[in-house]
Amino acid sequence: MAELETFPDLRPAGGVGHPTRAARIEHGEKVRRRIPFGAIAEHAPTSDRDPVGLLESQAASRVPDLVPIRYGRMADSPFAFYRGAALVMADDLAQAPTTGLYTQLCGDAHLSNFGLFATPERELAFDVNDFDETYPGPFEWDVKRLIASLAVAGRQNGFGGKQRKRIARACAAEYRETMTYQAARGELAVCYSHIDATAQLDELRDVLDSSTRKRVQKTIRKSWGRDSMQALSKLTTMQNGQPRIVSAPPLIAPIEEILSDTEAERINRELIQRLREYRDTLEPARRVLFDRFEYVQTARKVVGVGSVGTRAWIILLVGPGGDPLFLQAKEAGPSVLAGYLEGPSYTNQGERVVAGQRVTQAASDILLGWQQGPDVNGTVRDYYVRQLRDGKGSAVIETMSADLMALYGRLCARVLAFAHARAGDRFAIAGYLGSDDDFDRALTEFAESYADQNARDHAALLEAIDDGRITAQRES
Template sequence: MVPEQVSAGLTFDERVERGRAARRTTPLEALAELDTSGPRDPIVLLEKQSESRVPQLVPVRHGRMSSSPFAFYRGAALVMADDLSRSPNSGLHTQLCGDAHLSNFGIFATPERRLAFDVNDFDETYPGPFEWDVKRLVASLAVAARENDFTGKQRKRITRACAAEYRETMLAQAERGNLAVWYSHIEPTAEMEDLRDELDSSTKKRTRKLLAKSRHRDSLQALERLTEVVDGERKIVSLPPLIVPIEEVFADADADRIYDELRGRIREYRATLRWDHRVLQDQFEFVQAARKVVGVGSVGTRAWILMFRGKDDDDPLFLQAKEAQRSVLAGYVDGPAFANEGERIVDGQRLMQAASDIFLGWQQGPGTIDGVRRDFYLRQLRDGKGSAVVEAMSPTGMTMYGRLCGRALAYAHARSGDRIAIAEYLGSGPEFDEAVAAFAEAYAKQNARDHAALLAAIEQGRVTARTGI
């Protein structure tokens, strides 16, 4: 899983020369280029993705993506990967998130029950040029800033600050030892509360509320929100199409047979956990499963919630089993193939995150009805998770939040990539910041055109959308 071009066997000076050679081959100013002159149809790419998704949910995905340019951007990782593949790249590879937009960073609880701020979505993780993640992140800031009606100067300040934070953090990581780099992380309980003092009063309130809310997002909260007591038994609620108990999804099938199959799959998943975590997982009894629609880009992939009971009904565990499809980057970068895409996601997450969910694992098996073999990864449904409301950010707040994301991304990249070569490529001047900011502004405009193309396709009947869900 680790990118092949890491530093194994190279001296410090050789790693420095790698960075310099990459800069000679692809000057920093080349990173500003956006080539959309060739054949390009984002709607075709979205339709291609839809072929492997649950047909009834595809219109929900299109409806969510149609709601705004930022919502479109969130669901268009494949479109951007296609565009990035035609742009100059550094050739310096690291483990990528693959979908490092602003809303895929946030707060979650570590195994030590402390809150951490980090990348929190890895469905598209794959090795590739480090700047692809940076461009995805910085362009998301440009898209969100346009949507919030920020001025051109404000947008430039925001995007340059994020790129600068990434660069400066990578330069600092290049000076540190391997263990120090591996343990680097952001603690929002300290850093985000310090950040509060830099923000306006309304943003301070939202930050405090976000931290407080994240501390209480756990299986007990999920129990309250996602279940009800029916005839004395705790059951997952039915709110189609967003939440549908498995007994309703496969109404014509034998429920006992379905649950026997699920218990077998849970045993297979259990084998991918660390031994001590298996001991903990064994203490929970599987109760019920339901299909649950999640996110924007993920809508239509098969996502299930699994409810377990601990010592009693007030001691729940909720896991999410999410379908793992091929990374959108895999078609554009020479890289490894995987027997299980769920394992790809789990390995990438463990590599990039400072601390990962103790219940993170994977499974593979044929569909209950159609027999199609699919890959899944599993994690806790809620474990202190929280993310900022991008639409409510002020220019100052978005600048600060963007810098926080840029730092977290640099920490993640430094763990698997050649941080010394990347730092040498980035340099100590602002050229990288300016190039990526220019790319981001250009891409935000392209994204607006792509969003308009989706609206036109819906209007023409080419694409079916279901809004308001």
């Protein structure tokens, strides 16, 4: 288990004051001399490494009927496998030396876990948007997962070795340069740092060709259209003058179809009480808003790749004027990082997700909260709750050109550095990274090495499916 690098006590006699910026930077430089870039870029798999076994260990707590869908989605491609293999990579990262320079990690910082969402100020921001695995840890674990995802996705898109290395180095350089920039700024400026998607497009107007610019503009327009009204039109039908969630099993299943009439009636009553408990985790002003909505119906919805099999529900509420609010309640188990890192314990893993998201994002969903309660079998489960759709949008990685992926990777690295600077010691991290490109080159080599490993792991999954070790359900 990796250990936290405790910052030396550099306070003046009497214990008053904080370590200076210069002292923190010097500390990072000392860590670099002790743990050089080549050390954190090592990938030396153990002889007993079993990626399929790690995936199977996660299946024990998931909905049995949905686990084959998870395997089927991961089998689609090496990049799909990578998206679902956060635990596998965490196990690998724990085998290499770490800097011990902790921050709040995303925990699963691959390319597809960044995207667009609407801020409370009704601007469209680009940021990390998945925090299921968030946990305190060494900053480089997030950076390594991000840069390796570029190498994996680049191979899938048919990019050559030189193109992939150029993309990966640009990502590493962006992270390093952004962290250095943040280390020179004040605390409030660091807190407010964010990427405004519309403004960023204007800045890149001369960099993007016309067709790429149009695709990006289309993504932004589409994101703005993804709200509860749009969800109402796509996910519901009217019955007796009231909206009801459509049935599309196994991906969408109203609870009335999963449970008996008696159980469904009981669960609906219980859900109303549990929504009141969730309400108490919101800021007081948001509770006033939430109180204006009335519960209508809940359905199970399969989401993501790695998340398939965890319990995820969509909850439909309606305001007095008939306007809808769709919430998503997603099961939160312990972070995949928790077994490898020293960190806090939580009585509710949903609170862990919410706390991690709030400390790292520039702006978070106004209805982000958490809840805990028993399932139909009496097992207590933790959930975090957020709006299902509120300007949310994501890039289509599989159709990106090399130039666009390089640009996208840089944007991801920038907001990742923003998040790490908010939550960790940006001065020590900047001191560790230094001002030359040695870090960039080391992480680029790691990315290619790990893409090789991921390809072998994907092949192992396919072999396990062919051998009957696991059952996979492919979707049409």
